[in-house]
Amino acid sequence: MTTTRINFHKTRFLISAPDIAHLEQHLAEVSGIEIAFAGRSNAGKSSALNALTEQKSLARTSKTPGRTQLINVFAVDEWRRLVDLPGYGFAQVPQAMKIKWQQALAEYLQHRECLGGVVVLMDIRHPLKDLDRQMVEWSVASELPVLVLLTKADKLTQSARMKTVNDVRKALEELKGEVIVEPFSALKGTGKEKVLSILDNWCHPQWLVDGIAAAQPTE
Template sequence: MSETRIDFRKTKFLISAPDIAHLDQYLPGDTGVEIAFAGRSNAGKSSALNALTEQKGLARTSKTPGRTQLINVFELDENRRLVDLPGYGFAKVPLALKNKWQKALGEYLQERTCLSGVVVLMDIRHPLKDLDLQMIEWAVLSEIPVLALLTKSDKLAQNVKMKTVNAVRKELAEFGDWVKVEPFSSLKGTGKPKVLGILNEWCNPSWLTEAEKQAEQDSE
């Protein structure tokens, strides 16, 4: 069966939740497919989401890293969602609040069974910090594919950019096909077609496309 082509430009905000318990209230049953966006608080998650969906105001951006305090869910269609997770590592906030964000992040990653892939965003000038590596290792151990997205690639000259990309690919090579590494620029659009291709693939696991096919047949 051919996969469903997702028009990411039609993405719309669905809900915000402070933790997994509230998320379950809004989205009972843990069904469909979700793709999570995770990264340090200065990695440019909101800008990347806005660029990929071609919607300037879909995800809130701020000059103050760490503004995203909630699990923000965006709907692609009735079966598919993008999830913007709280940023980690950098935010200048009280420790108690930071711990609350980390708890929400951990609960989502450990308990959300509909998770189809994780985009780990890293500033290309400062990739593979300890928390980034922990996130990637956790996902691979859970057999969840990862896209290591090196953001702000427009900040580097082409030769330096590719040297960094190749170095990151070499360091993550031990994870095999579970991890892909791509440069990305929200400003210039660098890497956008490749990223959308990967997201579209993750949005179409075989079990979901077969279920959609059966639903179509039942409705005829």
């Protein structure tokens, strides 16, 4: 069956929730697939979402990293959603809040049945901090495909950029999971088409394609 390339430009805000319990309460009847975006509070997560959807303010960007404390859900279409998870690891956030966020992230990754993949964003100049690696490990343990997006790639030269990409790929090989590592720049558009292609592939699992086909009215 031929699939149509998804138009991420049509993505719209759907709902915010403080934890997975509230998320499932509001989206209990929603079927389909979700792709989660996770990363440290200063990794450029909101900028990446805005760049990928070609919308300047879909996800709120802030000069004060760590403000996003909610799970924000965006509808790509009737069947597919992008989920902006709370940023983690920002030093000025109280420890109790950090722990709460970590618990929410772990719970979401382990129990959200419609989750189809995880994008873990890291500043290319400071990749694989402890919480970054933990996020990748959680995702692999949950048998989820992972896209490690090394953001702010325009801050490095081409040679330094590729060296970092290769170093991160090598460091994550031991996890034995489905992990892709790519450079990305929301400012310059570096890696944008490659990332959209990966997301498009994740959003077309056979079970969903079959389900959409079955839901179509017959003539």
